[in-house]
Amino acid sequence: MxxxxxxxxxxSTFILLGIPGLEDSYHWLAVPFCxxxxxxxxxxxTVLYLIMSLxxxxxxxxxxxxxxxxxxxxxPSCTLPKTLGIFWFNYNSISFPxxxxxxxxxxxxxxxxxxxxxxxxxDRYVAICNPLKYAVIFxxxxxRKITTIGFLHSLCIVAPFTFLLHRLPYCQNNVLPHTYCxxxxxxxxxxxxxxxxxxxxxxxxxSSMGMGAVLIVLSxxxxxxxxxxxxxxxxxxxxxxxxxxxVCVMILFYVPAFFSFFAxxxxxxxxxxxxxxxxxxxxxxxxxxxxxxxxxxxxxxxxRLLNLxxxxxxxY
Numbered sequence: 500m501x502x503x504x505x506x507x508x509x510x511s512t513f514i515l516l517g518i519p520g521l522e523d524s525y526h527w528l529a530v531p532f533c534x535x536x537x538x539x540x541x542x543x544x545t546v547l548y549l550i551m552s553l554x555x556x557x558x559x560x561x562x563x564x565x566x567x568x569x570x571x572x573x574x575p576s577c578t579l580p581k582t583l584g585i586f587w588f589n590y591n592s593i594s595f596p597x598x599x600x601x602x603x604x605x606x607x608x609x610x611x612x613x614x615x616x617x618x619x620x621x622d623r624y625v626a627i628c629n630p631l632k633y634a635v636i637f638x639x640x641x642x643r644k645i646t647t648i649g650f651l652h653s654l655c656i657v658a659p660f661t662f663l664l665h666r667l668p669y670c671q672n673n674v675l676p677h678t679y680c681x682x683x684x685x686x687x688x689x690x691x692x693x694x695x696x697x698x699x700x701x702x703x704x705x706s707s708m709g710m711g712a713v714l715i716v717l718s719x720x721x722x723x724x725x726x727x728x729x730x731x732x733x734x735x736x737x738x739x740x741x742x743x744x745x746v747c748v749m750i751l752f753y754v755p756a757f758f759s760f761f762a763x764x765x766x767x768x769x770x771x772x773x774x775x776x777x778x779x780x781x782x783x784x785x786x787x788x789x790x791x792x793x794x795x796x797x798x799x800x801x802x803r804l805l806n807l808x809x810x811x812x813x814x815y
Contacts, residue, residue, distance in 0.1 A: 509665075510673035512592045513685070517585045518779065519676050520772035529586035535783045536579040542790035543568040549803050556799065559637040560626070563619045564793055566646070567748075570612040571786035577604045578782045582678040598680040599661050605782070606682060607657045609756065613711040614649035616749055620718040623745060627738050628725045656707050663696045677775055679782075704760055712753050719746065744796035748789050755781035 521528060550556045550565040578601070584590035593601070625633050660682050670690035677684050686696040722742055729735045759778045762769050794800050 508668035508670050508690075509595050510669050510671060512594050512673060513598045513680065513688075514674045515581070515585055515591045515593060515678055515680075516674060516676045517582075517591065517678050518772060518775045520770070521776070525586040529583050532579065532586070532779070532783065533583055535787045536575050536583075539571060539575050539783060539787040539790075542787065542794070543571045545804070545807075546790040546794065546800065547572075549800060549807075553803060556803075559622055559642055560619070562642060563615060563622060566615050567612065567619070568790060570608050570615065571789050574605070574608045574612070575783045575786045577601055577608065578679040578779070582779060585678055593680065598675075598685060599664055602664070602680040602682055602685060603657060603661050605679065606660055607653050610653035610656050610707050611649055612752065613708045614652060616745075616752060617711045617715055618645055618649065619745060620715040620749070623742055624718040624722055627722050627742075652707070656703050659699060659703075663699060667691050667693065667696075676771060678779055681778070708753070708756065712749075712757075715749055740796060744792050747792050748785070751785040751788055755785075 547565055547568045550561045625636055664685055667689035668691055669688055672688045675684055682700055686693040726735055726738045755777055762774045794804055
């Protein structure tokens with residue numbers, strides 16, 4: 500592939516191979532991935548519609564849930580259309596600027612979703628451990644501030660990735676064994692030392708998502724201690740029910756994300772097929788399951804969904 504700039508050796512396009520070792524199964528793999536993507540779009544759009552249209556859901560917990568639904572709409576949309584194009588039509592080329600843009604949005608959304616989950620954990624901590632201060636702390640102004648901080652934090656963390664990849668020479672090496680552009684996957688194609696990329700990626704992940712995960716665990720330890728001290732059995736069951744959905748969502752988000760992240764750096768014995776397959780699952784499975792988990796656990800959303808479903812049935 501000819502380079503667009505002989506001094507920087509940036510290829511005009513990258514070739515995405517998909518999932519190495521599973522080429523013969525691409526058409527079959529595309530079916531469940533397409534199904535999960537459609538469910539993710541429909542489920543998150545429905546939850547977002549309900550929260551936006553019903554004033555009774557304009558509370559901090561549901562506002563954060565609507566933000567989570569937006570990220571769960573954007574993240575799979577950054578990768579799945581291209582992945583399905585590779586599986587079904589062998590449409591495996593992506594321009595160099597397009598690759599960097601895709602990489603930026605994938606990492607940006609991941610960082611932003613981590614910040615949203617942290618805000619949701621803090622929301623539950625205050626609601627359960629300091630309920631009298633909840634209305635005082637979680638004002639509209641406070642929600643706007645932490646949303647802005649989360650957005651700017653993610654932007655500042657992820658923006659250097661684009662620069663770090665753009666500065667590297669690729670020496671016409673443009674074949675990427677993946678279905679989408681990921682920071683270290685692209686960096687490893689460079690014919691130069693990528694230690695800075697690796698160190699910054701590790702530092703950014705540990706200082707952003709790693710710190711967020713630690714703070715979330717800490718908040719739920721405090722929540723658990725407070726719940727166990729409750730004298731009301733009903734109150735204890737309600738608190739456990741509310742927090743259980745949050746914990747499930749956070750496990751779905753952090754476990755596969757950290758698996759993929761550390762596999763890139765330390766998982767030399769992990770087959771590349773397993774690594775890439777898991778990387779594809781974690782951009783769509785959490786996005787599909789998150790709205791389902793919250794819809795099942797939230798009585799208000801569950802009732803509204805039932806009413807909406809019955810209303811549609813009556814029309815026919």
